[in-house]
Amino acid sequence: MRAPADVLVDWSWLGDHTSVVTHLAAEHVKLTLIAVAIGMAISFPLGVLAHRHRWVYAPVNGFAGILYTIPSLALFALLVPYTGLSTTTAEIGLVSYTLLILIRNVVAGLDGVSADVREAARGMGYNDRQLLWRVEIPLALPVIIAGIRIATVTTIGLVTVTALIGHGGLGALILQGYRQDFPTPAYAGGALSVVLAIIADVVLLTVQRVLTPWAKPADVRHQVEAAVPAALAGA
Amino acid sequence: MGLFRQGLSWLVDGGHWVGTGGILQRLVEHAEMFALAMLIASALALPVGLVIGHARRVAFLAVNAAGVGRALPTFAVLYYAYRLTLKAHPFAFWPTLIALVFLAVPPMLTNTFVAVAGVDPDTVEAARGVGMAERQVLLRLELPLASPLMLDTVRTVAVQVAATAGFGAVFGWGGLGRFIVDGFAAYDYPQLLAGAILIAAFAVVVDLAFGLVGRHPALRRLRV
Numbered sequence: 289m290r291a292p293a294d295v296l297v298d299w300s301w302l303g304d305h306t307s308v309v310t311h312l313a314a315e316h317v318k319l320t321l322i323a324v325a326i327g328m329a330i331s332f333p334l335g336v337l338a339h340r341h342r343w344v345y346a347p348v349n350g351f352a353g354i355l356y357t358i359p360s361l362a363l364f365a366l367l368v369p370y371t372g373l374s375t376t377t378a379e380i381g382l383v384s385y386t387l388l389i390l391i392r393n394v395v396a397g398l399d400g401v402s403a404d405v406r407e408a409a410r411g412m413g414y415n416d417r418q419l420l421w422r423v424e425i426p427l428a429l430p431v432i433i434a435g436i437r438i439a440t441v442t443t444i445g446l447v448t449v450t451a452l453i454g455h456g457g458l459g460a461l462i463l464q465g466y467r468q469d470f471p472t473p474a475y476a477g478g479a480l481s482v483v484l485a486i487i488a489d490v491v492l493l494t495v496q497r498v499l500t501p502w503a504k505p506a507d508v509r510h511q512v513e514a515a516v517p518a519a520l521a522g523a
Numbered sequence: 524m525g526l527f528r529q530g531l532s533w534l535v536d537g538g539h540w541v542g543t544g545g546i547l548q549r550l551v552e553h554a555e556m557f558a559l560a561m562l563i564a565s566a567l568a569l570p571v572g573l574v575i576g577h578a579r580r581v582a583f584l585a586v587n588a589a590g591v592g593r594a595l596p597t598f599a600v601l602y603y604a605y606r607l608t609l610k611a612h613p614f615a616f617w618p619t620l621i622a623l624v625f626l627a628v629p630p631m632l633t634n635t636f637v638a639v640a641g642v643d644p645d646t647v648e649a650a651r652g653v654g655m656a657e658r659q660v661l662l663r664l665e666l667p668l669a670s671p672l673m674l675d676t677v678r679t680v681a682v683q684v685a686a687t688a689g690f691g692a693v694f695g696w697g698g699l700g701r702f703i704v705d706g707f708a709a710y711d712y713p714q715l716l717a718g719a720i721l722i723a724a725f726a727v728v729v730d731l732a733f734g735l736v737g738r739h740p741a742l743r744r745l746r747v
Contacts (some may be wrong), residue, residue, distance in 0.1 A: 478599025
């Protein structure tokens with residue numbers, strides 16, 4: 289039935305397993321979306337708070353930094369005895385790694401709004417809430433979305449790791465390829481994970497360009513580089 | 524907390540530290556793998572990043588290297604490295620090393636490039652104006668100005684390499700990940716937790732150590 293192991297990719301396997309692969313890809317997207325959504329739900333209020341009250345930033349950033357430093361393998365291993373092989377275990381880990389990137393970008397975006405603009409809004413009689421929602425957040429949006437892009441691409445890669453605790457989306461194919469000594473599923477899983485990351489990146493970039501057409505790409509990039517050095521990629 | 528305490532007692536049991544497959548052996552393996560991967564990746568990425576940053580060439584490639592690296596799932600890279608070198612090296616040392624280097628190079632390259640290329644062009648012109656050779660401009664001006672960002676990058680990458688080395692155990696290598704993979708396979712939760720604590724502690728120590736190195740006076744003098 290099976291092609292010899294030295295065949296690089298057994299295309300007929302792929303043809304026979306499209307429904308499994310599609311299902312796993314959907315699982316992959318779902319795990320990613322939930323993680324980034326929860327991550328944002330936590331990071332956004334914390335970022336706003338840290339922007340308004342400077343002293344909040346250090347502890348919040350420090351805590352997110354510690355979470356980011358804990359290796360994913362260790363974090364999942366720490367959780368399994370308590371939360372089992374559940375989706376909860378996977379999501380706690382995935383969410384933990386989005387926080388540092390998201391919080392830093394929310395704060396950087398809000399901090400990047402110029403004092404003149406803020407003064408002008410005050411002059412027009414905006415209160416704190418109006419200033420935040422009508423001026424600061426719209427102007428911070430390009431940098432915030434850039435943070436979501438980085439967090440999303442990182443999470444898509446990290447989801448594959450959750451194969452070790454019985455999830456993994458396309459990562460399950462990588463583990464299967466290893467365990468069955470049959471590389472085709474592993475190559476498919478890895479390649480499709482990269483494709484998902486590229487699609488997510490392009491979609492989010494398009495969303496940002498449509499929502500905030502005024503933002504200059506170079507300005508956004510500089511702010512993001514200052515907030516999140518390129519080395520902060522998940523492992 | 525009962526389980527966690529069992530993990531701690533597993534960890535402090537002297538019998539688990541010595542002998543073949545003991546914590547000491549795994550710790551040394553992990554440290555060796557970490558050091559080798561960091562040395563090779565730094566030797567590859569930092570000089571190249573410096574030179575292309577100085578020349579401000581191939582910017583597109585250099586700036587996007589980290590992004591491409593980020594999209595590659597660690598897990599897949601490890602598997603591919605394993606697959607490619609399996610026949611020659613059944614104990615997964617080389618595949619793990621290759622994968623770690625492969626994952627460490629892009630962010631180092633990108634940030635070194637960004638750091639060097641980001642040096643104020645007027646300052647660089649002024650240095651040339653006072654007669655500095657290109658080599659001097661790079662080593663005496665751009666390198667010191669770029670070094671804070673480079674050191675931060677090396678630190679971040681070091682933490683990632685320390686963490687990712689744990690995955691080598693999934694593919695048959697040793698290191699501290701061994702306790703997690705074995706503990707998991709045997710439903711031995713104390714061993715699993717002990718492994719998690721060891722890897723997390725290793726990563727934290729690496730983070731603190733590289734943080735301290737960055738504050739060393741000899742390096743601080745680099746920070747103009």
